Amino acid sequence: MYCEQFFRDGTVDWSEDKRLVFPSLAHWHGLRTFKTQIARRFGVSSPEFVLLANRSAQLVRLAARLMFRKCRNVLTTDLNWPSWQNIVCDEAVRCGQRLTNSQITPLVFSDQASADDVNERLAQAFTENGCDGVFLPAVTNLGVRLDTSSLLAKLKANGGLRFAMIDSAQSFCHIASPAPLPFADFTIAGCHKWLRGSLPLGLGICGRSIVAEQFRDMLASTPSLFGIDDPLLRFSEQIEHQAVDRYSETVNVTPLFSGNAAIVATDSGEAIVAKQACKRTANAELIRKSVPTRLWQPVETDTSMNSGIVLLQSKSHNIVRSEPNVVRSKFLEKRVAISAYKGGLVRLSAPESIDCQMIESLQDALVSVA
Incomplete structure (x- = not known):
């Protein structure tokens, strides 16, 4: 209740004596600085494009709801992470929209197709099924690296792609480009995998300012309206924008510090x-x-x-x-x-x-x- 400035600005204004008492917090310079570091890793221009949550699944659900406001048929694959795929499927049903699930497992493992061949299959499925959105992993949980950048560039050039959501949980700090910029509208990742942040901390990266604005409009709505509420997501947004709810629930903030420590300690250029x-x-x-x-x-x-x-x-x-x-x-x-x-x-x-x-x-x- 009494630490708003600390969460917002960090230890920048602390006295030398206070820093000596809490040396492990020396690198905590506030939420905005932490978000700026994450934004830099994903190649986006502003910390305003970054969302933090206790659970990545909540970010997936919010992103899916925003995606199905824009899209009628979203292309996915049988190599998507099952838990997140189920969430997107639920949201498609809730919104009365469709999913097209392209079966690329035989192509990848049995035929040992190249990345170009897989992209050709996905682009064909996108066109033939009248898709206008995609939900794809940059690296699958089985370690298959998809060339999402080339695929999204092609779909965007053809004019049919309205929203692209990318699962970067296995690519952030693992491969050089964690998201297929500038074509991804929303990217989901976390700090506890390849960044080795120890504690689960979900990351949501908006690819465009309009997407960030739409997300915050959704967060400003009554939680019961969407059936979604992530304490850390709401708390971090309120802290940064100086609008803290006096009666909010207790929030586990420790993932902020472990995630920040990991990103400070890791040169992720x-x-x-x-x-x-x-x-x-x-x-x-x-x-x-x-x-x-x-x-x-x-x-x-x-x-x-x-x-x-x-x-x-x-x-x-x-x-x-x-x-x-x-x-x-x-x-x-x-x-x-x-x-x-x-x-x-x-x-x-x-x-x-x-x-x-x-x-x-x-x-x-x-x-x-x-």
Whole structure:
């Protein structure tokens, strides 16, 4: 209740004595500065284009409602993150609009099509189904990197694209361009994945000033009208615009500080991220070559769609039949963190540096779990 100025302006005006008492807050210079740093990473011109929330899902729902105000038929894919895809599907039904779900999984994994081939399929689906919006991932949860920039540029040039929403949860601080500027109307990401901000903090990036204005108009409406309310989203907007509700609910603000600390500590300039991405891609190839292929089969894609994420398919019937959480636990017992999916599919994210001992530990884990 009594910390509005601190949240708004940070420690800039603190005395030296006070900074010594709270040294861990030395880099907190207020909400606007934090948003400015995020805006710079996404290549947008103003911190006003940035929204912060406790839950990314709430940003997805708000963005979907805005998208379906403008669009009658939105193109998605079967490689979209299922939870967010379900939200967009719900909003399409609620608004009486349509989704066109392009099945590109066989094209990517079985045919090992290039990024250009996939874009051709998506552009064809967009035109043939009369779509006027898209909801696509920049990098899928399975590590497939889509060339969304080229696709959106083509759709925009043809005049049929009215709104583009991009899932950048797996691309922010992972690949050099986290959003396909200048064609994305709204981008969703978070601080706890590749930025390593520890605590979940949802990021919403508006691609244009009119989109930012429309979002804030929605937020200014009664929460019950939209069935959506994110405490941190409302609190951060109120703090920045000096209109704090005296009777608002208690808000978990700690993700602001962990996210800010991570972005201050991480040089996420485009050249740096591109260099790191090249290292991950090279290390991912090293991991693929070291996999015991009698037990695991690397799932290959065309090099134009690689992202430094490795997929492995188990050849063990026991693993194929096991629940994903059981498989993940077995790897954790061997001190290897993976994401597990049904059917014996696992995902590993290649680190920026790797050595022989790490490779040997991974090989041991793969053999032991299988």
